[in-house]
Amino acid sequence: MASSGLASRLYAGEANINIVGRRKMWFTIAAALVLISIGSFVIRQFELGIEFAGGTSFSVPASASGKTLTQNDVAAAVDRAVQSANPEASIGAAQKVGDGKDATYTVRATALSPSEAEEAKATLVKDLGVDASKISDNQVSAAWGGQVTRQAVIGLIVFLVLVVAYLIIRFELRMAIAALASLLLDLVLTAGVYSLVGFEVTPSTVIGFLTILGYSLYDVVVVFDKVQENTRGITAGSTRTYSEATNLAVNQTLMRSLNTGLVALLPVGGLLFIGAGLLGAGTLKDLGLVLFVGMGFGVLSSILFAAPVLSALKDQEPKIKAHNARVLARRTTRSDDVAKGDRSRPANATDSDVPAMAGSTTPRPGARPQARRNNNNRPGDRRR
Incomplete structure (x- = not known):
């Protein structure tokens, strides 16, 4: 609720x-x-991606020799190929593009020279058993x-x-x-x-x-x-x-x-x-x-x-x-007025400590209850 x-x-x-x-x-x-x-x-x-940092991008088919390649397989193969061409180079994560028979994996690596890129590509062909024509590499400039x-x-x-x-x-x-x-x-x-x-x-x-x-x-x-x-x-x-x-x-x-x-x-x-x-x-x-x-x-x-x-x-x-x-002052004044209304009464006072006022209908403690008058009875009315 x-x-x-x-x-x-x-x-x-x-x-x-x-x-x-x-x-x-x-x-x-x-x-x-x-x-x-x-x-x-x-x-x-x-x-930074290859578009901003520059580098070499390899595109590898998702299937080779009747075997389906996973992202980890392709990433590991590209890493070995790039390291063999340039030990100081590194790669990013493999990303899948497309689906079905036309699916490919794109792996981005740090910038390689044309000869290093060709060497890495040849290593990929040998390692994965993929046709060389199906592997492409692109050089991307940071400019x-x-x-x-x-x-x-x-x-x-x-x-x-x-x-x-x-x-x-x-x-x-x-x-x-x-x-x-x-x-x-x-x-x-x-x-x-x-x-x-x-x-x-x-x-x-x-x-x-x-x-x-x-x-x-x-x-x-x-x-x-x-x-x-x-x-x-x-x-x-x-x-x-x-x-x-x-x-x-x-x-x-x-x-x-x-x-x-x-x-x-x-x-x-x-x-x-x-x-x-x-x-x-x-x-x-x-x-x-x-x-x-x-x-x-x-x-x-x-x-x-x-x-x-x-x-x-x-x-x-x-x-x-x-x-x-002004708003806060008005609120403070209103609070003070409310507080002044109860200031004459002690904070620890109870109803029994307050003397009964003249004409008050509140009985004193221990007093016998008084019979209630019937104000509707006019003189001359007979009580039953």
């Missing part, structure tokens, strides 16, 4: 969960996570990855500028700053998870990062729209402070944010855990991880970070600061 009551209050926006009031705790948690992420950037750094990075950074800057301009026009400057802080937090934490897990950074990762920006912005705008509705004309004489009105807006949109986030995370989770995990579609895991983590952080930051940052910024505004002071 309690859980159903809480669920109904959440859907009605009446749960009154104190989220904005605990903003110092949320800021502390966010700061700790950001420090962990930055530490991972410095210590572990990122596992292409650098170009992709530059274009992604330019796109990110343009996106953030347009977002800030839209939020200033649609809402106000402080809301734009809070939304931008939330977006940057999503990016840093998602990149931190990527660094800690050790997934390769590929062009799919860059696309995923740009995708989560739009999703995070959508959820923040939903919350801020309700905040603007609740705080419109608040300084004219409201009984709530700005933080309390913001917290009410967060509660009123809480279930909408959670439901929207859950609906968005389900297909992305299927892409990550089923497509990349169970089916072995390695090309999907880069995009799946960045979307899953980024959308999850986007939902949490819009609730636990964006609104508290907005309330902290607005509380520094002179008009809002004066309004908050």
Whole structure:
């Protein structure tokens, strides 16, 4: 019953969960996570894919001589072949591409010279018993990855500028700053998870990062729209402070944010855990991880970070600061008036210690109960 009551209050926006009031705790948690992420950037750094780091890519068929090859078989064979050509070279994980007879495994290795690549290819043909024409190698330059990075950074800057301009026009400057802080937090934490897990950074990762920006912005705008509705004309004489009105807006949109986030995370989770995990579609895991983590952080930051940052910024505004002071002073005065009404009575007094007032119907302890008069009997009425 309690859980159903809480669920109904959440859907009605009446749960009154104190989220904005605990903003110092949320800021502390966010700061700790950001420090962990930055530490991972410095210590572990990122596992750059072949598109960004450059290297040699080998494509091997999934079946050879009537035998089906597994990812581990191909990865071990390519590792032996690459090591024989260049002992200092290393490889990444094997990724399956396609299905059925046309399925192949792609294995990325560090950059090899043309002669080393040919030597490694000959070793693969001999080791796996595969036709040489079915094994291909491609040299990828890091310059292409650098170009992709530059274009992604330019796109990110343009996106953030347009977002800030839209939020200033649609809402106000402080809301734009809070939304931008939330977006940057999503990016840093998602990149931190990527660094800690050790997934390769590929062009799919860059696309995923740009995708989560739009999703995070959508959820923040939903919350801020309700905040603007609740705080419109608040300084004219409201009984709530700005933080309390913001917290009410967060509660009123809480279930909408959670439901929207859950609906968005389900297909992305299927892409990550089923497509990349169970089916072995390695090309999907880069995009799946960045979307899953980024959308999850986007939902949490819009609730636990964006609104508290907005309330902290607005509380520094002179008009809002004066309004908050009036509301709190009014509450203090009201509490003092209530306290003065009971001040003449000792705190440990009981009903038996208070003398009966004239005309009081409360009997004294030990007194015999008096017969109740019948006020309806008029003079001359005969009693029965």
